[in-house]
Amino acid sequence: MNELEIIDITKDYGQARVLHPVSLSVERGEFVTILGPSGCGKSTLLRILMGIGEASGGEIHLAGKRIDHLPPEARDIAMVFQSYALFPHMSVAKNLGFGLKMKKVPKDERARRIDHVLDICNLRGLMDRLPRQLSGGQQQRVALARAVVMQPSLLLFDEPLSNLDAKLRDSLRHDLVALHRRIGATSLYVTHDQAEAMAMSDRIVVMNAGRIVEIGTPLELYRAPKQVFTANFLGQTNLLAVTASGKEARLPWGQVVALDRLAAGAVQVSVRPENIFIDSDPAGAAIVTSVAFMGPTIFYTAEIGSISVKISQSGGAEPLPTGARASLRFQGPVHLLENRLAEEAA
Numbered sequence: 322m323n324e325l326e327i328i329d330i331t332k333d334y335g336q337a338r339v340l341h342p343v344s345l346s347v348e349r350g351e352f353v354t355i356l357g358p359s360g361c362g363k364s365t366l367l368r369i370l371m372g373i374g375e376a377s378g379g380e381i382h383l384a385g386k387r388i389d390h391l392p393p394e395a396r397d398i399a400m401v402f403q404s405y406a407l408f409p410h411m412s413v414a415k416n417l418g419f420g421l422k423m424k425k426v427p428k429d430e431r432a433r434r435i436d437h438v439l440d441i442c443n444l445r446g447l448m449d450r451l452p453r454q455l456s457g458g459q460q461q462r463v464a465l466a467r468a469v470v471m472q473p474s475l476l477l478f479d480e481p482l483s484n485l486d487a488k489l490r491d492s493l494r495h496d497l498v499a500l501h502r503r504i505g506a507t508s509l510y511v512t513h514d515q516a517e518a519m520a521m522s523d524r525i526v527v528m529n530a531g532r533i534v535e536i537g538t539p540l541e542l543y544r545a546p547k548q549v550f551t552a553n554f555l556g557q558t559n560l561l562a563v564t565a566s567g568k569e570a571r572l573p574w575g576q577v578v579a580l581d582r583l584a585a586g587a588v589q590v591s592v593r594p595e596n597i598f599i600d601s602d603p604a605g606a607a608i609v610t611s612v613a614f615m616g617p618t619i620f621y622t623a624e625i626g627s628i629s630v631k632i633s634q635s636g637g638a639e640p641l642p643t644g645a646r647a648s649l650r651f652q653g654p655v656h657l658l659e660n661r662l663a664e665e666a667a
């Protein structure tokens with residue numbers, strides 16, 4: 322059964338529509354990420370879910386109950402904020418107990434629950450500290466524990482790791498997903514960081530300009546994106562204009578490849594840099610225009626006529642020099658892209 326149902330939620334500011342009808346179902350226990358660039362409407366949607374922002378239309382159902390008309394405290398949702406939002410004058414233990422006290426949870430039940438989250442969030446030794454006596458990563462663990470201790474039907478995360486350095490972010494990312502699985506929570510996580518979304522999520526919801534562009538598992542969206550926006554936003558890609566005939570198309574370097582469905586005429590395909598192989602070839606159609614050695618990978622750009630192609634090669638080959646002639650060979654799936662957003666905007 323779906324734990325969360327968002328049905329045709331819209332948001333208008335005066336004449337400006339910042340959320341077009343957005344619908345999304347999240348299953349119980351799922352970890353779903355909303356991924357999109359700044360200004361796409363992620364925070365607006367989160368605020369509406371939380372009840373701190375009002376929708377212009379639509380419905381929200383959580384655990385079988387309609388909640389969009391309820392105040393935040395009656396929604397059974399807990400949120401972890403980017404800024405931690407801990408009470409500065411309260412110890413860790415008091416921060417964890419505050420929400421439970423407000424909900425009039427009996428004292429012994431409170432103590433039991435706090436005891437449990439201190440363990441699972443690895444905070445046992447810090448329970449008497451004030452927030453200012455904690456590192457950023459520790460504060461974020463307290464913020465997470467404070468949400469988890471409420472045992473909500475839904476956990477919301479608003480870019481909770483973006484204030485931390487890269488290394489800490491990686492390890493907290495891992496802890497957070499492990500905790501989500503351990504407590505069997507249903508989680509909706511908002512980020513603009515595609516690597517974070519790929520690493521953590523059961524499914525990713527790609528948003529742009531107030532609309533859901535595409536929904537899928539990280540693997541589906543990376544390997545077989547349907548929309549140009551998704552192909553571009555998740556990792557690096559080459560968007561190539563090709564001419565299709567039946568189930569075949571010719572890539573700019575002359576190679577004929579099979580398409581995943583029938584098409585005719587001018588179409589766009591997404592070809593990932595790691596699916597193109599480059600070889601030194603004095604008679605090749607490509608000229609290497611840049612080379613960046615990154616340790617395990619070499620990134621190239623090569624030109625074929627007026628088309629520039631990105632290639633990434635791993636496996637320890639000797640880098641080709643700039644200016645070298647080369648031949649390119651594609652291996653992997655070729656997925657036709659639709660351009661629904663451009664059509665809608667037109």
Ligand SMILES: Nc1ncnc2c1ncn2[C@@H]1O[C@H](COP(=O)(O)OP(=O)(O)OP(=O)(O)O)[C@@H](O)[C@H]1O
Binds near residue numbers: 334362365513
């Ligand atoms: N009070 C407001 N009045 C008018 N427009 C607003 C208001 N608040 C937000 N917007 C607009 O709504 C759109 C969505 O904003 P929102 O904050 O949800 O984006 P976001 O995806 O969360 O971006 P970021 O990652 O930068 O926080 C933006 O175009 C923003 O300018």
